Amino acid sequence: xxxxSSDDTDDLSAILSDPETMRFYPAPFDRDGVEEWIAxxxxxxxxxGCGLWAMILKASGELIGDCGLTLQSVEGVDEIEIGYHVCxxxxxxxxxxxxxxxxxxxxxxxxxxxxxVSIIRPENxxxxxxxxxxxxxxxxxxxxxxxxxxxxxxxxxxFHER
Ligand SMILES: CC(C)(COP(=O)(O)OP(=O)(O)OC[C@H]1O[C@@H](n2cnc3c(N)ncnc32)[C@H](O)[C@@H]1OP(=O)(O)O)[C@@H](O)C(=O)NCCC(=O)NCCS
Numbered sequence: 001x002x003x004x005s006s007d008d009t010d011d012l013s014a015i016l017s018d019p020e021t022m023r024f025y026p027a028p029f030d031r032d033g034v035e036e037w038i039a040x041x042x043x044x045x046x047x048x049g050c051g052l053w054a055m056i057l058k059a060s061g062e063l064i065g066d067c068g069l070t071l072q073s074v075e076g077v078d079e080i081e082i083g084y085h086v087c088x089x090x091x092x093x094x095x096x097x098x099x100x101x102x103x104x105x106x107x108x109x110x111x112x113x114x115x116x117v118s119i120i121r122p123e124n125x126x127x128x129x130x131x132x133x134x135x136x137x138x139x140x141x142x143x144x145x146x147x148x149x150x151x152x153x154x155x156x157x158x159f160h161e162r
Contacts (some may be wrong), residue, residue, distance in 0.1 A: 001053040001067060001099060003045055004038045008054055011063040012038065015087045024121045026145065044070060050111065052083060055099050057090070064090045067099035069107050072119060074151055075142055079117045080107055084130065091126075100134045108156050118152045119144065128152070135159055 004012070009031065015021060016029040016037065029037060044051030052068035065086035072081040082103045084096045100118075107116045117139070118131040128150070136152035143149070 001055055001102065004041050004052070004054045004066070006035070006038055008063055009034055009038060012054075012066070015063075015065060015085060018088060021085060021088055024124050024127075041068075050080070050107070055084075055086070055095065057095075064095065065099070067096065067103055069103050069111070069116070072117070074117065074119065079115065079151075080111060080113050082107070082116055082118050082131075082134065084127075096127075096130045097133045100130055104134055104154065104159070108159060114156045115153050119149050120152060122148060122150055 013029070013031050013034045016034055017031075019028050022028040041051040041053075048069075048071055050069040052066045052070060054063050055065040055067050056062065057064045065084065067082070067084040069080050069082060072079050082100050084100055086096050104116055107113060116136075118127070118134070118136060119142075120127045120131060122128075122141075131152040135154045135158070137154075139151045139153040141148055141150055
């Protein structure tokens with residue numbers, strides 16, 4: 001994984017404009033949305049020391065998704081979330097699981113947090129499975145954008161015990 005740059009706009013657009021990949025979001029992203037999305041993550045790298053990073057397939061150098069750590073408010077409390085999107089032709093190859101595990105390790109090594117979360121729509125079984133394989137369990141259910149979401153979490157202490 002590496003940081004995004006504005007040069008990634010076309011490649012990232014191909015992933016985030018796909019309606020199937022974005023079916024649990026309000027809408028697929030258009031090009032302007034992807035430019036804003038990259039700019040937001042550049043700010044996060046500078047301000048938070050983390051953000052969503054570009055996932056690069058080592059064999060080909062191709063950008064095949066994003067995964068990373070972002071600050072999210074959960075019921076008014078700041079939490080660090082592990083999030084991920086993978087391009088559809090790479091689904092099922094274990095890439096989100098590998099990247100999410102690296103983000104969990106990075107978070108506990110470099111960020112002053114005792115807990116990491118993933119916030120997931122209950123219907124998103126694949127994303128839930130990635131969270132479970134990342135050592136997470138359901139912590140609570142919250143409403144976001146008027147829709148129920150499960151908050152999965154893994155504790156620093158629990159992680160070190162594993
Ligand atoms: C969620 C997502 C990132 C997973 O990426 P991926 O690289 O295909 O995930 P992995 O290959 O690492 O693991 C997928 C796991 O989910 C399982 N899975 C796949 N489809 C599933 C389904 N319909 N129901 C239950 N589990 C499913 C796989 O079998 C695998 O688990 P296993 O190893 O125990 O068999 C990808 O599907 C995606 O980009 N989805 C759209 C964006 C999204 O929803 N992001 C998360 C928002 S919270």
